[in-house]
Amino acid sequence: MRTITFDIDRFDGTRSWSQSYSFAYDPTLTVLGCLIQIKEQQDPSLNFTASCRCAICGSCAVRVNGNAVLACDTRLDTVLTQWNSDALRISPLGNFRVVSDLVVDWSDKVERLRTANTGLKARKDFTAESGCRQSPEDFARIQKQWDCILCGACASDCNKLADNREDFLEPFAFTHANRYAQDSRSADPLLHVKGMVKNGLWKCLHCMECVTKCPKGIAPAADISALRALAYAAGNTEGKGPRHAAAFLTDLETTGRLNEVRLVPRTEGMIDAATGRLGFTWRMLKRGKLATREAVELFLVDNKPIEGIDGLRRIVRYRRTAK
Amino acid sequence: MSDDTQDDIWSLSRRTFVGACATLPLVDAIAPIGSAQAATSGTTATGVDTEAGMISVDVLVVGSGGAGLRAAVYALRAGNLSVAVVTKTMPSRSATCMAEGGINGVIDYPGQKDSLDLHAFDTVKGGDYLGDQDCIDFFVEKASEAVRETDFWGTPYSRAKDGRIDQRFMAGHQYPRTNYSADKTGHALLHSTFDYALGAGVKFLIDYQLLDVAVEDGVCSGIVMRNIKTGAIVAVKARAVVLATGGYTRIFWTRTSTPFIATGDGTAAALRAGLPFKDPEMLQFHPTGVVHGGVLITEAARGEGGYLLNGKGERFMQRYAPAKMELAPRDITARAIETEIAEGRGIGQGMLAHVLIDLRHLGRDKILERLPQIRHVGLLFENVDLVEEPLPIRPTAHYSMGGIDVVDFRSMSTALPGLFAAGECGCESIHGANRLGGNSLAAAMVTGKEAGIGAAAYAAKAAMPGDGALLRLVERWRDHFKETTSRTAGTRFTEIRDRMAQALWDGMGIYRTGTGLAKALETVTGLQKEYQTAVVGNAGQVYNSAYTHYLEVGNLLTLARCALVAALDRRESRGAHTRVDYPNRNDRDFLHHNLVSLKGDEVVLDRRPVTIVRFKPEERNY
Numbered sequence: 001m002r003t004i005t006f007d008i009d010r011f012d013g014t015r016s017w018s019q020s021y022s023f024a025y026d027p028t029l030t031v032l033g034c035l036i037q038i039k040e041q042q043d044p045s046l047n048f049t050a051s052c053r054c055a056i057c058g059s060c061a062v063r064v065n066g067n068a069v070l071a072c073d074t075r076l077d078t079v080l081t082q083w084n085s086d087a088l089r090i091s092p093l094g095n096f097r098v099v100s101d102l103v104v105d106w107s108d109k110v111e112r113l114r115t116a117n118t119g120l121k122a123r124k125d126f127t128a129e130s131g132c133r134q135s136p137e138d139f140a141r142i143q144k145q146w147d148c149i150l151c152g153a154c155a156s157d158c159n160k161l162a163d164n165r166e167d168f169l170e171p172f173a174f175t176h177a178n179r180y181a182q183d184s185r186s187a188d189p190l191l192h193v194k195g196m197v198k199n200g201l202w203k204c205l206h207c208m209e210c211v212t213k214c215p216k217g218i219a220p221a222a223d224i225s226a227l228r229a230l231a232y233a234a235g236n237t238e239g240k241g242p243r244h245a246a247a248f249l250t251d252l253e254t255t256g257r258l259n260e261v262r263l264v265p266r267t268e269g270m271i272d273a274a275t276g277r278l279g280f281t282w283r284m285l286k287r288g289k290l291a292t293r294e295a296v297e298l299f300l301v302d303n304k305p306i307e308g309i310d311g312l313r314r315i316v317r318y319r320r321t322a323k
Numbered sequence: 324m325s326d327d328t329q330d331d332i333w334s335l336s337r338r339t340f341v342g343a344c345a346t347l348p349l350v351d352a353i354a355p356i357g358s359a360q361a362a363t364s365g366t367t368a369t370g371v372d373t374e375a376g377m378i379s380v381d382v383l384v385v386g387s388g389g390a391g392l393r394a395a396v397y398a399l400r401a402g403n404l405s406v407a408v409v410t411k412t413m414p415s416r417s418a419t420c421m422a423e424g425g426i427n428g429v430i431d432y433p434g435q436k437d438s439l440d441l442h443a444f445d446t447v448k449g450g451d452y453l454g455d456q457d458c459i460d461f462f463v464e465k466a467s468e469a470v471r472e473t474d475f476w477g478t479p480y481s482r483a484k485d486g487r488i489d490q491r492f493m494a495g496h497q498y499p500r501t502n503y504s505a506d507k508t509g510h511a512l513l514h515s516t517f518d519y520a521l522g523a524g525v526k527f528l529i530d531y532q533l534l535d536v537a538v539e540d541g542v543c544s545g546i547v548m549r550n551i552k553t554g555a556i557v558a559v560k561a562r563a564v565v566l567a568t569g570g571y572t573r574i575f576w577t578r579t580s581t582p583f584i585a586t587g588d589g590t591a592a593a594l595r596a597g598l599p600f601k602d603p604e605m606l607q608f609h610p611t612g613v614v615h616g617g618v619l620i621t622e623a624a625r626g627e628g629g630y631l632l633n634g635k636g637e638r639f640m641q642r643y644a645p646a647k648m649e650l651a652p653r654d655i656t657a658r659a660i661e662t663e664i665a666e667g668r669g670i671g672q673g674m675l676a677h678v679l680i681d682l683r684h685l686g687r688d689k690i691l692e693r694l695p696q697i698r699h700v701g702l703l704f705e706n707v708d709l710v711e712e713p714l715p716i717r718p719t720a721h722y723s724m725g726g727i728d729v730v731d732f733r734s735m736s737t738a739l740p741g742l743f744a745a746g747e748c749g750c751e752s753i754h755g756a757n758r759l760g761g762n763s764l765a766a767a768m769v770t771g772k773e774a775g776i777g778a779a780a781y782a783a784k785a786a787m788p789g790d791g792a793l794l795r796l797v798e799r800w801r802d803h804f805k806e807t808t809s810r811t812a813g814t815r816f817t818e819i820r821d822r823m824a825q826a827l828w829d830g831m832g833i834y835r836t837g838t839g840l841a842k843a844l845e846t847v848t849g850l851q852k853e854y855q856t857a858v859v860g861n862a863g864q865v866y867n868s869a870y871t872h873y874l875e876v877g878n879l880l881t882l883a884r885c886a887l888v889a890a891l892d893r894r895e896s897r898g899a900h901t902r903v904d905y906p907n908r909n910d911r912d913f914l915h916h917n918l919v920s921l922k923g924d925e926v927v928l929d930r931r932p933v934t935i936v937r938f939k940p941e942e943r944n945y
Contacts, residue, residue: 013865028615030703040817044860044869051416051582054618054700056510059416073703099530099552100866106413107529110521119522120477120515131430131471133486139479146479146504146511150415176518180477 001025004076005087006034008046010101018089019043025086031079032060032071035090035102048102055215058149061156062102063091068153070215093156095165104152109170113150116173117195120180123187138184145179145223147216148172154210154220160203168200171210171220178223181230193230201227202241243267253316256306261290261298377790381782383561384408384775385533385546385589388417389509389764390746391567392516393771394778395525398565401779408520409528409548409559411584411871415517418569418585418747419767422509423621423696424493425501426768427761428470429463432487437498439463446762447938449495449652450724450755451898451908453602453916456936458732458751465773466765470502473768478515480504492626493760495652495945501761506623506696512764531557532871533588534800536564536596536742537792543596543741544788547796549804551871554864556800558793562782563741565774566593570723570747572606573875574883575832576824579720580612580619589748591878593727594885598737599918599929601750603882604890605724607758607899608833610656612719613704614677620697620716622760625649627693630681631660632713633668639678647945654757654899655945657718661833670715679713718833722758724899725886726750728918734777735770741785745774752916755933756898808862808870816857819850820876826850827883831890836904844887851880881921888926889917910940 002025010019021038029037032050039046048071050060055073062071064079065088079088096104126132155161155170174196181192193201201224210220232242247266251258265273284290306312382398384391387410398406408414429442442463447454470488474480480488481503490499504511530551537544537558545560568589572579594600610631611620625631631649633639643659644651651659660678663669669676682690687710690698694709701707701714727744729735732751735743744750746767753766823846830843854877861869895909896902918929 012863039869040815044815044817045863045867047866047868049412049416049868051412051584052418052421053583053616054421054703056507056696057416057420057582059412075703100863103866103868105530105552107527110414110527110529114521117522118518120475120519122475122477126475128472128475129468131474131488134480134482135486136482136484136489139482142479143505146514147507148514149420149510150413150514179479183477183479185474185477 003086004034004080006038007087007089008101009089009091010046011092011098013100027077029076030072031062031064031069031074031076031090034076035062035071047100056149058151061093061151061153061215063093063156065089066091068093068156068213070151070153073215093152095155095158095161095170096152106152109152109155112169113173113176115195115199116169116177117192118176118180120183120185121187121191122185126185132185134184142179142183144218145175145182147218148175149216151215153213153215157209157213159207159209160200160205168203169196171224173199174201174227175218175220175223178227181227189230190234193227193234196227197231197236201231202239202244240267249316251303253313254305255303256309256312257303259298259303261295262302377558377560377793379545379560379787380405380407381561382406382563382565382775382778383546383559384565384567386410386417386567386569386746386748387414387517387527388567388569388746389419389513389516389767390771390774391565392513392520392525393768394565394567394743394745394775396516396520396523397772397775398779398782399523399525401776401783404779404782407526407528407559409531409533409546411530411532411551411588413529414527415513416582416584417513418581419513419764420510421580421582421619422512422764423506423619424623424626425491425503425508425761426466426470426473426512426764427493427496427501427759428466428468428765429500430467430470430488430490430502435498437500439467441497442466442500444938445496446753446759447755448943449759449762450752450757451943452755452910452914452935452938452940453605453897453933454752454755455732455934456938457934459753460936461732462751462753462766462769465769466762469765469768469772473512473515476515476519478504479511491623492650494622494625494647494650494656495759496761501626503623505692506621506694509764512768530866532874533568533592534874535796536566536592536739537796538596538739539789539792541740542785542788543739544790545793546592547793547800549800549871551866551868554804554867556797556804558790558797560788560790560793561741562785562787563743563778565735565743565745565778566590566727566748567745567771567774568748570726571879571882572720572723574823574879574886575720575827576820576879578612578617578824578828580609580617581721585747586875587723587748587878587882588875589744590727591881593737593739593742593744594881594921596739596742597920598739598742599728599920600725600882600885601728601916601918602725602752602756602889603886603919604831604893604900604917605754605756605898606720606831606886607653607722607724608657608718609721610653610660610718611680611716612721613700614671614675614715614717615704617719618700618704619719619721620680620700620714621694622653624680624682624694624697625656626760627682627689628685630684631656632679632681633663634670634678635668637668639663639668644945651945652757652759653721654901657833658901660716660718664717677715677717680716681713682709683711683713722754722763723747724750724752724754724756724758725889731777733773734780735774736777736781741781741788743774743778743781745770749774756900804870807873808859808867810856810858813856813858814853816854816859816873816876819854819857820879823847823850823876823880823883831887833901835890835900835902837891837894837902840887840891844884844891847880847884847887851884854880885919885926888928889919892928893917908943914940
């Protein structure tokens, strides 16, 4: 008989340990089904959370071999095949305070979400008595972001949060802000943008883990980009983040190729780049990661424009003028 | 931003509350028993007295589904009152988010034939004349308002070409009046209301389990709850309490569409506080749940034009509701499916017997656009793609029409001064003996709002109640935890739960008989005794989910027994309550609400006439 083993990260409030549970393979089980079976047949002290069991309430996200999944929405077979192993490590979500075993604390996450200024502030021509009007196309523009079930998978695997949670909100918070910013019923998109600049809008690392892990197929990183575009258009052009984005666009438009030698001074300013990055540049030159002649050329002359640059420039111009 | 390595929930609440909402200093109103900050008593800007050792708040809402969130927003809007929401889980895990089809409300579109009167009539008839008609008139008007208001609050509704909210047909309605958001309307409503509540400054106490409602000198004095994260038993003194804890169809544990957490905690607590449980036998079976586990396939699947087919490939609704076909109301459709299975025209055997729902003729695009969630559920539980093949389905326990007896539907107050009930846990009665599709989200939005307003109005005038009953309950629950979790020999309580579910499915399912109900009552009463000595299996304090669930099962046993007593007494068939031995409705003897109460260990039954206003009871057929 084929046996499956879950190595579960346990925590009882003071003590942490890993505990193995084995059970008979059953192809109809989901990861949540396995956890329920373990709790009811082997160990009632195992703690996890689950509610709807059909992927709409967001309670049961856990990590399987370090990757966040919605337990009820993940067939056992899928992860066994994915990892090519009959033993899996089950852990609580990352970037959350663990309460016990697979249970994480949402209290402070809810308060952090509150800072994303949620809730529609509707246009002046709409009232609570009469409701709103919205075209089917405008509804479709926000529909995906409304699929968020607050399961925490994006937050769990976010590399920026792992590095520092003090200056960045959970990816789902950006998705929440963007669904109001992009809503044609909103009085002013900037009501949902300004606060996010303070909440780390320009600090996303673009690792795309949130996009990969969302069980609903939402792309929080794309919501961050959309909010950045709104912020930039509204005059939020100073600071490293906006300047970094502008530098990419400049390269795209002038040569079609990224000039990494100019990127740093453009992002950080000449003085900061010169004082802060000199040692780094020196080490790169010394190790042969950067050729002196190439670096000088790039700094003084820039790349040669790529073939078809005119077409690229037309695309950039079109995007600039398009609403 | 906050440091989430903090262990102490109270300092966490304190910090997050300060950060989140400086305008309403509930902070001073919420402190643990015996803590240092609680000892510094005084009056805050909101007029909340923080007496030593007791958390106090003006309006306390228990439950964070659609009804609870609406109640909290409206209690807060009343101004100058402290409001807190106590919730067993993270606030967005409720049954509301699972509602798919839509929210009913007649919107005043020029030139339309629909009207509030017709919505009221369809609701009365749908409920087989057990609903109170004055309440239903009030409800349909407020439901229309709620749809427009939630649109204004941000609910993302699907739209018609002219920009108005799109509406779909639901079974039992004469016109399309179900406003929707794809097939995730409950999810959209819950999250937009949650977002709005966050923005409005509603405060949440997350991971607290309701244990009991306290009664002091004849008024509700608050609740006793358990901090699941730490195991601490905590009293909250409140001028007004709104129970919004959802329904109790989890009594059918293995065959229900509702979430694990919807265990009727508030209804059971209200019963223990002496309140009647109204119409507990009225439990709705949704005709279309997946065969494995009972997760729902929304009624919108039929509303959009899906066919129900038996083993012979016949659209068998022809035999039961020739005019409405698949759009017949839930009770009629559920009985039709069970009859097909019983008479051998189903597919498969035993608990896995089923019929099919076929959507293929709608086409891939329509399924993907309008019914993406049910396609997903089909893939997950049955490994069937609705675009390619029909899906096996069978009825599943879905909604509790019965609930805590609400005596004034305008304020959602109960017979206990200071205690209010909203959403599925209350019974006003809007749905009577059978709820129409799309009326549950509407009821959650309407009754939540009215309970919030009612509780705030009451709290503004009420004195802060005394502590005596609260402190006695705290002691009792502390002892209860020690006593129950120290047991090592006895039946596993989850086994009791599953035996209860089986007994109820067999005895109080879609088809009921006097002998079957009596047998189920005997079984459940026996299980209640066995439960008293059952093993929890975990004695830990930190997030002891085994003990949480042990208490839930205890609540379900109490509620199941009440439902059985009422179902036995109702010797007629009405709405969802189908007695094979009494197949007809009997208005002469049973046009009344059943009111079940606890007197010590006994369950006692009382009756109250139904309020009839405009619509005289007539035969209900479609």
